[in-house]
Amino acid sequence: MEQESLRRFRQKMSIQNKRVFPLLYPGREFPAMELRLERIYEKFCSIFSKASGIRMFSVPGRTELGGNHTDHQHGCVLAAGIHLDSVAAAAKNETNWIRIFSDGYGEYNICLAEKSPRQEETRTPAALIRGVAAYAMEQGYSVGGFDAFISSEVRAGSGLSSSASFEVLVGRIISSLFHQGKLPPEILAKAGQYAENCYFGKACGQMDQMACAQGSVVFMDFENPNRPLIEKIHFDLEQCGYALCLINCGVGHEGLTEEYGAIPHEMKQVANCFGKEFLREVSPDDFFSSIKSVRRKTGDRALLRAIHFFEENSRVQRQVHALKRGSFMEFLQLVRESGNSSFQYLQNIYPSGETFHQEMAVALALCEKLLEGQGAARIHGGGFGGTVQAWIPFERLGFFVSAMEKILGTGCCQILAIRQAGAVQIV
Numbered sequence: 001m002e003q004e005s006l007r008r009f010r011q012k013m014s015i016q017n018k019r020v021f022p023l024l025y026p027g028r029e030f031p032a033m034e035l036r037l038e039r040i041y042e043k044f045c046s047i048f049s050k051a052s053g054i055r056m057f058s059v060p061g062r063t064e065l066g067g068n069h070t071d072h073q074h075g076c077v078l079a080a081g082i083h084l085d086s087v088a089a090a091a092k093n094e095t096n097w098i099r100i101f102s103d104g105y106g107e108y109n110i111c112l113a114e115k116s117p118r119q120e121e122t123r124t125p126a127a128l129i130r131g132v133a134a135y136a137m138e139q140g141y142s143v144g145g146f147d148a149f150i151s152s153e154v155r156a157g158s159g160l161s162s163s164a165s166f167e168v169l170v171g172r173i174i175s176s177l178f179h180q181g182k183l184p185p186e187i188l189a190k191a192g193q194y195a196e197n198c199y200f201g202k203a204c205g206q207m208d209q210m211a212c213a214q215g216s217v218v219f220m221d222f223e224n225p226n227r228p229l230i231e232k233i234h235f236d237l238e239q240c241g242y243a244l245c246l247i248n249c250g251v252g253h254e255g256l257t258e259e260y261g262a263i264p265h266e267m268k269q270v271a272n273c274f275g276k277e278f279l280r281e282v283s284p285d286d287f288f289s290s291i292k293s294v295r296r297k298t299g300d301r302a303l304l305r306a307i308h309f310f311e312e313n314s315r316v317q318r319q320v321h322a323l324k325r326g327s328f329m330e331f332l333q334l335v336r337e338s339g340n341s342s343f344q345y346l347q348n349i350y351p352s353g354e355t356f357h358q359e360m361a362v363a364l365a366l367c368e369k370l371l372e373g374q375g376a377a378r379i380h381g382g383g384f385g386g387t388v389q390a391w392i393p394f395e396r397l398g399f400f401v402s403a404m405e406k407i408l409g410t411g412c413c414q415i416l417a418i419r420q421a422g423a424v425q426i427v
Contacts, residue, residue: 006042013427024421026417026420028417040056040089040149043151055173056089057087057090057169057425058087060212061084061212062165062207062208063079064381065080066312066316067316068379068383069264069382070309070316071205071222072267073268073309074224074278074280075279075316076219076316077219077316078217079217080211080235082418082419084416086152087426088150093146096113097110097112097145098112098148102150103152110130110133112133115134123202130195131196131198131200139191141174141178141183142179158414159381163202164209164211165212168209171188176425188209191209196209205225212423216232218233242391242392243392244415245415246387246390247389247414248387248412249359249360249408260384263346266306270305271306273293279306304346305345312342315338318334332375339377343361343379348384349364351384359385360383360385360386363388363404370396371396375396376391377390377391
C-alpha cells in the first residue's frame, strides 16, 4: 500500500517538476527539491501510518523590501516571497484533533473544541496552530481534524518570518482540506496575524503573513486593515544585475519584546496627540506643523519614530513607482534612504542603552565600506537583532561575501531568490 502510494506520488512530482517548481524554487535544482518533498511525504506516512488522501503544501518565507515598521500603523509595505519555504504533508484524520509533527520542534496536539488561548502555549507553535484554527472558525469556516508533518527551510531567527510562514501553512492546509482551497490569501494572512497577536503573544502587523500568502513582489497598503490594497509588482531581480543578500549578524531576537513593543506604542502616542489611534490616520502636514507641541507631549524618540513612519510610508510608494518604471537605480537610492531612516529615526538597530553589543550597526558599516557607493543596505524586518539586507552588484558578490564572512563568520550571507507563488497546494 505504502509503496503504491509512493509510486503515485513520484508520478505526480515528475509532472510538477516541470509545471510548478519554476514558480516555487527559482534558481534551485529541481531533482533535489523533488527528493526533499518525497522525504517529507515518506516521513508523514511513517509517523501517522497513513498512505492515502495525502496532500502536499508549500508556503514561502518573506523578505521586506520597504516599509520598516509601517504595517502596524496601517501604512504601506513592499515585500516579496522567497525561494526558501515551509512544506507540509497533510491529510484529514476524521477526529476533532489537529496533530502536527514539526521537524526539529516536536509534536503538537490541538483539540478543536478548545478554542481559547492557553497561557502555557504562549510563544510556542501550539499557540499558532490553535489561533489559526480558532480564527477560521470564528469567521464561519468549518475546521476538522487533520494530521500533518511539517519541515521548514525558513529557520527561526533568520529574519525571513518563520512564524508567519508556519501560520499561513496551517491556514492553507485548512483551506484545501475543508474548503477546496477557496480561502483567499487575505484570510490566511489575517488568521496568522490573529494567532500571533492573541495566542502566541507577539504584536505584529499583517505584512509578514500577507507576503507569505501572496508570494512574488507585493505592494500592500493597510490603510483599511480589514480590506488591504494588494498589488503584485513585476520585478526581475536577475536582469538588474544585482544579488539580494541577507546577512546574519549573529544576534537573535530573544528578550527584545519590550524594545519591539515600544515602537508601535510610541507611534500611537504621537497619533493620540491628534485624537487618532494610528499614525496613518494623521495628516503628514498636521504632524510636521505640530512638531513643537508633539515633542513636549511624547518626547523626542517617539517624535523621531513618527517622522520615520511618515517618510517611510511615502518612500514605499516611490519604490513601487520606480520598479514599475524600470528605474532600478532610483529604487536602490530609496533603499539607502530607508536604511538611514531606520538607523537615525526609528532607532531599531540595537537596544536602548546598549554600548558593547551593536552587531547590526557593525554589519551596516561593513556593507557601506564593502559596497563603496554601489548597491544598498538596510536593516531587515523588526530590527534590534537578526539580519541586514544588502543589494550587491554581481561583479562584487564574491568579494563582498568573502570579506563579510571573515568578520561575521562562515555562512553569514544568504543569497535570496524571489518566488512567484505564495501559499499553494503542490499535489
